[in-house]
Amino acid sequence: MMESQDRTKVWFVVALCLLVLVGGYFFTEWLIGGREVFRGAAPEQPAVPLIAPVAQPDIEDFEDVAQYTGGKPLPVDPGYEIFLTDVETDEHIRGDRATKVTVVQYAALSSLYTQLVYPQMAQFFEKNKDRVHWVFRHYPGSENENDYRAAQATECITEQLGNDGFWAYMDLLMPNRGSPLPIDLLLSSATKIGADSARLRACVEGEELYDYVLQDKQNALSDAKIYVTPTFVFLNNETRSMRIVEGLNTLEYMQAVLDDVAK
DSSP states (O other), rough: OOOHHHHHHHHHHHHHHHHHHHHHHHHHHHHHHHHHHOOOOOOSSOOOTTSSSSOOOOOGGGGGGGGGTTTTTOOOOOOTTTTOOOOOSSSSSSOTTSSEEEEEEEOOOTTTHHHHHHHHHHHHHHHTTEEEEEEEOOOOOOTTTHHHHHHHHHHHHHHHHHHHHHHHHHHHHHSSSSSSHEEEEEEHHHHHOOOOOOOOHHHHEEEEEHHHHHHHHHHHHSSOOOOOOEEEEEEEEETTTHHHHHHEEOHHHHHHHHHHHTT
8 A cells, every 4th residue: 555655745746736737827828818909099098097998088179089099000800709799670770781890889978078979970970881880889987877867868769769769869969069968958859859858757767778778888898898988899790800999089090990890
């Protein structure tokens, strides 16, 4: 029989081998997986707490974005770790779903960045509507009541007036640059597009469609690892190639991303 001392030596060697294997695995993961995929955010900007690891500059006009995008490389395909939640037929879709590229925007409605970029995205879409369709998904800020209220209002409008009503409502709301989108504005804008404002108020105050908003954000976090508002996901529906662009970028940069992913 093996002496007790010999058995101790054997178990020591086994334990040491296991320790080396486990340590080597985690070291390798750190070495090759520690770098984040570039997602199109402007480099060397001051950090913004509570939003994301991607910094966002202090911008008041969309034209100011240009100073942060000079010479910036295009984002790369994030690979298999990231995927886009399937676009359902009842989502907020602008354009022809048969186009080659889907552009999904994740955004918080009361965010100045969202309000600045929306009119520009409308221009981008009109220019490229034979190539892309635009999908909007909610990404309200953590504990931001303005975002959640406005997002629910758009869902309530959709319930009344359908997908076209949603986009008509957005076209009215988003040019209110810097607005927290108070309930009075939400109600008056609804009236302008023919919605029932009393029904809208009841829907918002009753949080009837709150789960729709929450599900958008949960999917963004779990699937595409979205942490910034606004974020745009470009998906080539034929090749499944993907590009993710965070924050504000010039239309020229967005066009270059589209041209790249559409190849």
